[in-house]
Amino acid sequence: MDIKIALAGNPNSGKTTMFNDLTGSNQRVGNWPGVTVEKKEGRLKGRKDVIIQDLPGIYSLSPYTLEEVVSRTYLVNEHPDAIINIVDGTNIERNLYLTTQLIELGIPVVIALNMVDLVRKNGDVIDLNKLGQALGCDVIATSALKGEGSKQVAERAAQLGAEHKAGQMPSVFNGSVEHAIAHIEESIQGKVNDQFLRWYAIKLFERDEKVTEELKLDKSLMAHIEEHIKDCENEMDDDAESIITNQRYAYIAKVVQSAVKKKHSGTKLSTSDKIDRIVTNRILALPIFAVIMFIIYSIAMGSYPFSIGTIGTDWANDTLFGEWVPGLFDRLLIGAGDVLRVPEWLYALIQDGIVAGVGAVLGFVPQILVLCLLLSILEDIGYMARIAFIMDRIFRRFGLSGKSFIPLLVATGCGVPGIMSTRTIEQDRDRKMTIMTTGFIPCGAKIPIIGLFAGAIFNNSPWIATSAFFIGIAAVVISGIILKKFKAFAGEPAPFVMELPPYHAPSVGNVLRATWERGWSFIKRAGTVILISSIVLWFLQSYGNVNYGVEGASFQFGAVDDNNHSLLRYIGDGIAWIFYPLGWIGDMAWKAAVATVTGLIAKEEVVNTFGVLYNYAGEVDLMDDSSPIWAAVRGDFGPITTYSFMVFNLLCAPCFAAMGAIKREMNNGKWTLAAIGWMCGFAYVAALITYQIGGLFTGEATFGVFTVIAFILLAGVIYLMVRKNPYKEDVIRLSGKHAANV
Amino acid sequence: MKTLKDVKVGDTVTVVKLHGEGALKRRIMDMGVTKGTEVYVRKVAPLGDPIEVTVRGYELSIRKGDAQNIEVS
Numbered sequence: 001m002d003i004k005i006a007l008a009g010n011p012n013s014g015k016t017t018m019f020n021d022l023t024g025s026n027q028r029v030g031n032w033p034g035v036t037v038e039k040k041e042g043r044l045k046g047r048k049d050v051i052i053q054d055l056p057g058i059y060s061l062s063p064y065t066l067e068e069v070v071s072r073t074y075l076v077n078e079h080p081d082a083i084i085n086i087v088d089g090t091n092i093e094r095n096l097y098l099t100t101q102l103i104e105l106g107i108p109v110v111i112a113l114n115m116v117d118l119v120r121k122n123g124d125v126i127d128l129n130k131l132g133q134a135l136g137c138d139v140i141a142t143s144a145l146k147g148e149g150s151k152q153v154a155e156r157a158a159q160l161g162a163e164h165k166a167g168q169m170p171s172v173f174n175g176s177v178e179h180a181i182a183h184i185e186e187s188i189q190g191k192v193n194d195q196f197l198r199w200y201a202i203k204l205f206e207r208d209e210k211v212t213e214e215l216k217l218d219k220s221l222m223a224h225i226e227e228h229i230k231d232c233e234n235e236m237d238d239d240a241e242s243i244i245t246n247q248r249y250a251y252i253a254k255v256v257q258s259a260v261k262k263k264h265s266g267t268k269l270s271t272s273d274k275i276d277r278i279v280t281n282r283i284l285a286l287p288i289f290a291v292i293m294f295i296i297y298s299i300a301m302g303s304y305p306f307s308i309g310t311i312g313t314d315w316a317n318d319t320l321f322g323e324w325v326p327g328l329f330d331r332l333l334i335g336a337g338d339v340l341r342v343p344e345w346l347y348a349l350i351q352d353g354i355v356a357g358v359g360a361v362l363g364f365v366p367q368i369l370v371l372c373l374l375l376s377i378l379e380d381i382g383y384m385a386r387i388a389f390i391m392d393r394i395f396r397r398f399g400l401s402g403k404s405f406i407p408l409l410v411a412t413g414c415g416v417p418g419i420m421s422t423r424t425i426e427q428d429r430d431r432k433m434t435i436m437t438t439g440f441i442p443c444g445a446k447i448p449i450i451g452l453f454a455g456a457i458f459n460n461s462p463w464i465a466t467s468a469f470f471i472g473i474a475a476v477v478i479s480g481i482i483l484k485k486f487k488a489f490a491g492e493p494a495p496f497v498m499e500l501p502p503y504h505a506p507s508v509g510n511v512l513r514a515t516w517e518r519g520w521s522f523i524k525r526a527g528t529v530i531l532i533s534s535i536v537l538w539f540l541q542s543y544g545n546v547n548y549g550v551e552g553a554s555f556q557f558g559a560v561d562d563n564n565h566s567l568l569r570y571i572g573d574g575i576a577w578i579f580y581p582l583g584w585i586g587d588m589a590w591k592a593a594v595a596t597v598t599g600l601i602a603k604e605e606v607v608n609t610f611g612v613l614y615n616y617a618g619e620v621d622l623m624d625d626s627s628p629i630w631a632a633v634r635g636d637f638g639p640i641t642t643y644s645f646m647v648f649n650l651l652c653a654p655c656f657a658a659m660g661a662i663k664r665e666m667n668n669g670k671w672t673l674a675a676i677g678w679m680c681g682f683a684y685v686a687a688l689i690t691y692q693i694g695g696l697f698t699g700e701a702t703f704g705v706f707t708v709i710a711f712i713l714l715a716g717v718i719y720l721m722v723r724k725n726p727y728k729e730d731v732i733r734l735s736g737k738h739a740a741n742v
Numbered sequence: 743m744k745t746l747k748d749v750k751v752g753d754t755v756t757v758v759k760l761h762g763e764g765a766l767k768r769r770i771m772d773m774g775v776t777k778g779t780e781v782y783v784r785k786v787a788p789l790g791d792p793i794e795v796t797v798r799g800y801e802l803s804i805r806k807g808d809a810q811n812i813e814v815s
Contacts, residue, residue, distance in 0.1 A: 059772050062768050062772060064764075064768060065769075090799075091798075091799060091800045092799075093798040094774045094799075094800060097774065238777075241763075241771075242767070242771060242777075245768070245771040245772065246771075246776050249774060249776045249779075280785065280787070281788075282786070282788050283788070285787075385803075388803075389787050389792065389794065392787065392791070392803075393787065393791045393792075394789065396805075496804065496805045497766075497773050497802065497803075497804050498803050498804075499773070499800060499801065499803075500794060500801040500802065500803055501801075
């Protein structure tokens with residue numbers, strides 16, 4: 001039978017490095033069921049029978065964060081045979097706090113005392129034997145970065161796991177606390193798995209919501225237990241949770257004092273401290289931050305000679321998917337004398353549907369890889385935490401995290417890597433909120449839309465592009481302010497108590513692996529969701545009524561050359577009424593509706609679609625220069641209608657690729673729908689208000705029932721923004737007490 | 743009542759009591775800010791919030807709003 005080993009430890013303890021070291025390329029990356037937390041699993045190198053389960057980086061096994069709940073649920077319900085607990089030797093006190101909780105589970109624990117090379121360099125000495133005795137488990141010195149000791153740790157854990165031999169639990173608690181816990185143990189004996197007796201007793205003492213819910217003990221027993229807790233609380237003059245935490249740390253302090261000899265370096269600053277003094281300096285921090293962001297953005301998304309991301313993507317779009325791949329299929333599908341080897345429809349499906357559709361999305365891969373590489377480096381060296389530190393003040397007003405800045409910035413290039421980069425945000429709530437709002441930022445593909453209308457209607461005024469960005473940012477801010485007052489977001493408080501890890505050189509292996517994982521997940525998605533949606537849209541665009549417009553002829557289904565006669569036209573006609581309140585009236589209504597639908601493939605398709613619908617047959621690529629169709633567009637669109645169309649298309653559901661990214665990151669159907677629904681709803685309301693109220697001033701719209709609705713909606717939005725947060729606890733901020741919901 | 747929020751940059755204080763209850767309090771305690779712990783206030787973020795402190799030998803950032811609930815002496 002396989003031996004299951006769980007890998008547990010604090011964030012920044014070198015857990016990822018150790019996991020990569022132990023499993024090599026033998027990994028499976030996914031998510032924990034239904035939540036945004038990443039799950040990694042692998043088999044031990046050279047031992048096919050040993051499965052290593054990487055748990056999220058956690059500081060404790062409290063019931064309050066998603067990561068912690070996921071970890072403890074796994075440990076208690078899945079019964080791993082052994083736990084490897086990675087402890088950062090340079091930060092031993094706080095790291096051992098988790099250890100004291102892990103050993104209570106009655107599962108054999110091996111401590112990997114990591115970063116011993118740094119401990120030695122600092123001149124500190126840690127007595128492994130003493131430490132092991134005090135904690136009742138084996139301690140092995142490791143340096144995951146240098147591959148030292150990892151193997152021994154895994155072998156030892158596998159051995160203990162096979163024997164199922166947990167160590168002697170140390171007496172962490174004393175006096176009346178130990179007394180009360182022992183009483184609780186006694187009264188629940190037989191009602192819980194014996195192995196976890198201690199764990200359940202302590203959790204009951206802490207009045208842990210999740211455990212209380214799970215055990216469903218009868219009322220009289222709960223009352224009896226409560227009595228013990230109350231007695232203890234009265235004696236210690238503190239609440240039960242705090243008593244436990246205090247005693248754990250007190251025990252650790254004692255252990256550390258006897259097992260660790262610190263060489264007192266006095267006030268000497270470490271290299272990391274020196275770097276930090278400059279990088280988060282009160283005056284220099286923001287300029288340095290701006291420069292770093294600029295560099296990252298330029299390399300991945302910019303248009304400079306060194307912008308390798310853009311160069312790669314341009315190459316992929318123009319050469320790889322523009323010439324090579326279509327050329328390859330031409331050679332395969334077209335025989336001698338230009339005779340097709342396959343039916344015409346199949347050729348069109350492959351070339352116009354699949355290659356064009358999937359190619360348009362895969363073209364972003366170079367940019368995504370470059371960006372992920374740079375962000376992984378930032379994360380690995382420890383700068384990401386500083387970004388949160390620097391930007392927190394601004395972003396928390398909108399219910400976002402300081403780290404939300406990066407997804408939003410990246411989204412100005414492409415929303416897909418933007419949404420993917422929300423992974424660096426620890427707080428589940430902030431992460432979800434950022435995913436929901438990132439798509440509002442005008443991405444590179446929306447620029448041609450803005451260009452088309454700025455040129456056609458607004459005389460190329462630079463204010464149109466500026467206002468588009470302003471609308472995007474306003475949508476993020478307004479959404480944040482409104483959403484953070486909803487229960488789904490306000491329910492869990494977001495403590496900003498964040499470790500600022502020491503800076504260190506990036507690990508090449510970790511960075512490359514993280515980059516590849518993200519890039520690959522994107523490519524896989526292109527092969528599924530995007531492939532299917534490309535085929536569907538191609539079909540709707542290429543087939544329709546062959547007899548369209550022919551007088552007296554009935555509907556005859558078949559391939560059509562003119563999109564105006566396609567099924568899409570019928571759909572456009574069918575759904576145009578939805579957009580009536582947005583001012584999409586008359587002949588432009590169905591065109592606008594069709595363009596909106598095709599925009600789901602990629603936003604720049606909106607411009608191409610207008611080209612097709614206005615029968616543009618010129619040589620110039622409309623994406624680069626849309627001026628040939630300006631006059632035709634001007635004939636159909638009034639200024640306010642245009643603006644309403646722009647507002648809706650900039651804010652509504654993003655392209656399929658971005659929706660796929662949302663689904664991947666949310667990892668939950670309901671939240672994915674909520675995100676896309678919110679974006680569409682927000683876009684609709686914004687466009688409606690723009691047209692009805694804006695049009696009233698310019699005379700383009702007349703006063704009517706929708707004007708009244710527009711004013712009501714506007715009032716509603718303002719109300720939602722300024723209303724008092726019903727879930728906010730101003731007076732005692734520390735009193736949010738809900739357990740995380742998984 | 744003197745709280746961590748009022749401490750000047752460069753000063754070291756001792757935690758007397760944590761006010762409030764539940765998730766946020768637990769989180770702060772989990773991070774090692776418990777009764778009797780020494781806390782060194784290292785710096786304030788460029789925009790005035792949060793602050794960075796040294797506790798149990800590592801760096802921790804905490805919002806002023808939360809620091810207000812940490813009574814120190």
